[in-house]
Amino acid sequence: MFAEAEAAHYERLQLNDAGELKHLLTLDGLSGELISQVLDTAESFIEVGSRSIKKVPLLRGKTVATLFFEPSTRTRTTFELAAKRLSADVLNINISSSATSKGESLSDMLRNLEAMAIDMFVVRHASSGAAHFIAREVTPEVAIVNAGDGQHAHPTQALLDMLTIRQYKPDFPSLSVAIIGDILHSRVARSEIAALKALGVKDIRVVGPDTLLPMAVESFGVRRCNRMSEGLDGADVIITLRLQKERMSGSLLPSEHEFYSLYGLTTDKLETAKDDAIIMHPGPINRGVEIESAVADSSRSVILEQVTNGIAVRMAVLSMVMSGQINARRVASGE
Amino acid sequence: MNKAIFRKRGSDAVVRSAPDSIRAASIETGLQLQRVRVWHDDHLAEIASLHVPELLEAPAFGLTEDSQHEYWLLPGLIDLSSAFREPGFEHQGTIDSESRAALAGGFTTVCCPPSTDPVNDSPAVTRLILEQAGLAGLIKVLPIAAMTAGLGGDVLADMCALKQAGCVAVTNLRAPVKNSLVLRRCFEYARSHDICVLAVPEDAALGAYGVASESDLSSKIGLPGVPEVAETLAVSSLLILAEDTGVRLHLSQISCGRSVEMIAAAKQRGLAVTADVALANLLLNDRCVASFNPVFRVQPPLRSEADRLALLKGLEDGVIDAITTHHEPVDEASKLAPFAEAQPGMSLLEVAVPLLMGLSAAGELRPETWIAALSSGPRRVLGDASTNAAVPPDLVLVDTDAEWRPQAGELYSKGKNCPWLGQALSGRVIATIVDGRILYQLDGV
Numbered sequence: 001m002f003a004e005a006e007a008a009h010y011e012r013l014q015l016n017d018a019g020e021l022k023h024l025l026t027l028d029g030l031s032g033e034l035i036s037q038v039l040d041t042a043e044s045f046i047e048v049g050s051r052s053i054k055k056v057p058l059l060r061g062k063t064v065a066t067l068f069f070e071p072s073t074r075t076r077t078t079f080e081l082a083a084k085r086l087s088a089d090v091l092n093i094n095i096s097s098s099a100t101s102k103g104e105s106l107s108d109m110l111r112n113l114e115a116m117a118i119d120m121f122v123v124r125h126a127s128s129g130a131a132h133f134i135a136r137e138v139t140p141e142v143a144i145v146n147a148g149d150g151q152h153a154h155p156t157q158a159l160l161d162m163l164t165i166r167q168y169k170p171d172f173p174s175l176s177v178a179i180i181g182d183i184l185h186s187r188v189a190r191s192e193i194a195a196l197k198a199l200g201v202k203d204i205r206v207v208g209p210d211t212l213l214p215m216a217v218e219s220f221g222v223r224r225c226n227r228m229s230e231g232l233d234g235a236d237v238i239i240t241l242r243l244q245k246e247r248m249s250g251s252l253l254p255s256e257h258e259f260y261s262l263y264g265l266t267t268d269k270l271e272t273a274k275d276d277a278i279i280m281h282p283g284p285i286n287r288g289v290e291i292e293s294a295v296a297d298s299s300r301s302v303i304l305e306q307v308t309n310g311i312a313v314r315m316a317v318l319s320m321v322m323s324g325q326i327n328a329r330r331v332a333s334g335e
Numbered sequence: 336m337n338k339a340i341f342r343k344r345g346s347d348a349v350v351r352s353a354p355d356s357i358r359a360a361s362i363e364t365g366l367q368l369q370r371v372r373v374w375h376d377d378h379l380a381e382i383a384s385l386h387v388p389e390l391l392e393a394p395a396f397g398l399t400e401d402s403q404h405e406y407w408l409l410p411g412l413i414d415l416s417s418a419f420r421e422p423g424f425e426h427q428g429t430i431d432s433e434s435r436a437a438l439a440g441g442f443t444t445v446c447c448p449p450s451t452d453p454v455n456d457s458p459a460v461t462r463l464i465l466e467q468a469g470l471a472g473l474i475k476v477l478p479i480a481a482m483t484a485g486l487g488g489d490v491l492a493d494m495c496a497l498k499q500a501g502c503v504a505v506t507n508l509r510a511p512v513k514n515s516l517v518l519r520r521c522f523e524y525a526r527s528h529d530i531c532v533l534a535v536p537e538d539a540a541l542g543a544y545g546v547a548s549e550s551d552l553s554s555k556i557g558l559p560g561v562p563e564v565a566e567t568l569a570v571s572s573l574l575i576l577a578e579d580t581g582v583r584l585h586l587s588q589i590s591c592g593r594s595v596e597m598i599a600a601a602k603q604r605g606l607a608v609t610a611d612v613a614l615a616n617l618l619l620n621d622r623c624v625a626s627f628n629p630v631f632r633v634q635p636p637l638r639s640e641a642d643r644l645a646l647l648k649g650l651e652d653g654v655i656d657a658i659t660t661h662h663e664p665v666d667e668a669s670k671l672a673p674f675a676e677a678q679p680g681m682s683l684l685e686v687a688v689p690l691l692m693g694l695s696a697a698g699e700l701r702p703e704t705w706i707a708a709l710s711s712g713p714r715r716v717l718g719d720a721s722t723n724a725a726v727p728p729d730l731v732l733v734d735t736d737a738e739w740r741p742q743a744g745e746l747y748s749k750g751k752n753c754p755w756l757g758q759a760l761s762g763r764v765i766a767t768i769v770d771g772r773i774l775y776q777l778d779g780v
Contacts, residue, residue: 001618001619001623002619002623002631002754003619003620003622003623003625004622006622006623006624006625006626006628006631007622007625007626009625009626009628010556010625010626010627013626028555028556105668105671105672106672106673107668107671107672125673127673127674127675127676128556128557128558128559128627128673128674128675129556129557129558129626129627129673129674129675130673132626132627133627133629133672133673133674136626136627136628137629137671138671149557149673150557150558150673150675151557151558151559152556152557152558153557187557190555190557214554214555215549215550215551215553215554215560215562216550216551216554217554219551219554219555220554220555
C-alpha cells in the first residue's frame, strides 16, 4: 500500500503534464532524451558567455532566490551568474544570518518568500529529500531547482559533467566510466550514475573501500570495485570525488595517507586507463588526498571545463524549469 | 461528519455480564441484532443474533433490527505502547485527547511509555499521569516507567516505588544503556522484584544516524539507513542477558524477520520472553519512503516486504504475542520538515481496527490472530494482575461492514499524522464499553 504511488510521485513531481521539467529535483527517472535536451540547450548558452554583453532576456522580470542551507561558494556563484545572464533578479538569502537561526521553521520561511512573489528557489540543504519536500509540501507553485540535498542528488553538477563528457566523448554507450572515492556520502555520484545510465552508458564502476560504498550499490546498475587497478582498467572517463575532511578520521578510513596510497589518482595508477581518458572532479580538489597535483594539472584533466560548463548548464536548467512551471500554471488555471 | 457520544466512567452501567457468558445472549434488554459474532475463548463464534444493550438503541445510533451488516462483539482492546505525550508535550497530545482516540478506536487499556517530560522515572510523575487519566475518566491508563533515571542509561530508577505507584513495566525505550554491566544490573534488580522489562531492541551506535531501513532504496535516495543488525544484534544480546538473569523480558516493536527467528528459538529453549510488533510494520514496507514523505518516518523504520511477511507469520505462529499501535501523535509543524528532520511517529489508535480488518480481508492475517494479539496476548505480557479480565466487562462493538474515510478533523487524537486520512476503510468501532458502561458510541452512522 502507498509504495507504488510514492515511487511514481518521486519521478512525476518534477514534470508537468507535457513531460517538461517544472522543477529539477533529481535526474533519477528522467529520460536520456530530456537530459540531452538540457545539454543541447546548455551548448547554445556557452556562446553567450563569450559575448561582450553576456545577457539574454529569457528570465527578465522573474525573481530567483538562492537558498543555501549549507555553505557553498562555487555552486552558488554559478547559479547566481546563470540567473543574471538570463536577466533574472537574484536574491541571495544568507541562511546563517536569517530566519532559521531564529527558530523559524524551513516551511514558514519558504512560505514567507513565496508571499513575496518569488518565482524560483535554488535550494541546497543538508537533508536528503529536502527539495522534494519543498516542491511537494511547502511551495508547489514555486519552481524548485535542487542545488544539492543531503546524500541524495546534485542534478546540475551531474548535468555539467555529462556536458563535459559529451564534448570529449560523445558516444555514451561505448564508454567505461570510473567514479572513485566516497560514493556513500556523495550526492554527485548518485546523480552522475542516474545520468550516465539514462544516456546509455553500460560500464560504470564505483571504486573505493566498502566503508565508502553504499549498501547494495550494485542495484544502481554499477560494478563495485575495491581495487583501483580493476576500476581504472580501460576506463575512458575517470571521475574522482572530493573526500570530506571529516571522513578522513574516525572509523570510515584509517588515514589520509592510506587512502591516498590506495585510491589517490596518481600518474602510476592511471596507466591501466585508456591513453585518452579524461579526468574529472566536481571540486574543490584536495591535492595530494584524492588526486596528485600533476594529474589535476595534466592535459587529460578537464576540471576547469567543468566549471565553465556549469554556468551554461545552470542557465539551461533555470530557463527550462521556469518555462515548464509557467506552462504547468497555465494548464492549472485553465488558460 | 459523524458525531459521537462520550460518557465518563461511573455513569450508568448497562452491561452486567462477563465476556464468557455473553455468548448465551444474556444481555436481556435492548435491540436484537441479527448478524453478530461474539469473541469467546479466543475465537469468533458463528453468526448469531444478539441483544445489544439498551443505550445502543438511541435512534441516532443507526442500529436497526433488520441491519444486514455483520457486527463483532470483541473484548476491550489492550495497547502495549501508545504515547499520550502528557506531561511535557501537550501540544502533541494529552491524556484526555488520546484517551478519547483510544476509546473511539476500541482500546480500553493503554500502556504509556515514559517518553514524557519530565520522564516517568519517579512515583510523582506516575501519580500525575494516573490522576490525569482519572480526570479524563475514560480508559484504563497503565504507565510504563523508565528503567534508568531520566532514561539516562546510567543510574537505576526507583523501580519498586514506581511499581507500587502503578507502573506495569520498566523500559529504556531507544535510549542507550551505558554498558552491558548496567543493563545486567537493571535486569537483575527487575528480576528480584518481579518487574517486567520492556526492551526496544536497537543497538544505539548502529541505529544512531539512520532514518529509514537500510536497503537498495535508502542507498539510492541517500537516506541514512538503519541496518537490520542494529536490531538483531540487540535482540541477541537482550535474549542472552534475559537467560542469564531470569528477568521477564518483553521485546517491543521488533521489525525484522531475523528477530522473529531468534525469538522463536529462544522460546523453544524455554525462555519466558514475549514480543510485540508495531502496527505500521505489519501494514507497510520500506518502499513507502521512495518520495521522502515524512508521514512514513517511523521508528522502527518500515522494513522490507519479506520482513513484513515474516512478522505476520510470527504472529500467526505465536512467536509474536501482541500488536501495539505504537501510536505517536505528532503536531503538524514537527512533521512538516525534510524526511530526516521530521519527528517520527504515526497516529494510529483510531484506525487500527479497520486496518487490521483490511489485512484479514487480504488474507494476510486471520482475525482471530489480531484480536488475540490485542487482548489475551498483551494481557499475558503484562501478567494478569494489571489487566484482569474485568467484571463487568470491557467490550467493543465493531460494524465490520461500515465504510468510511477518516478525516483529520474527525480524529480525536491531536496527532493527524496518519497516512490513511481520506482513504476508504472498511470496518469501524461503533461502541466501546468500559467496566460494563458504554463510554463511547458513534452517532449517526
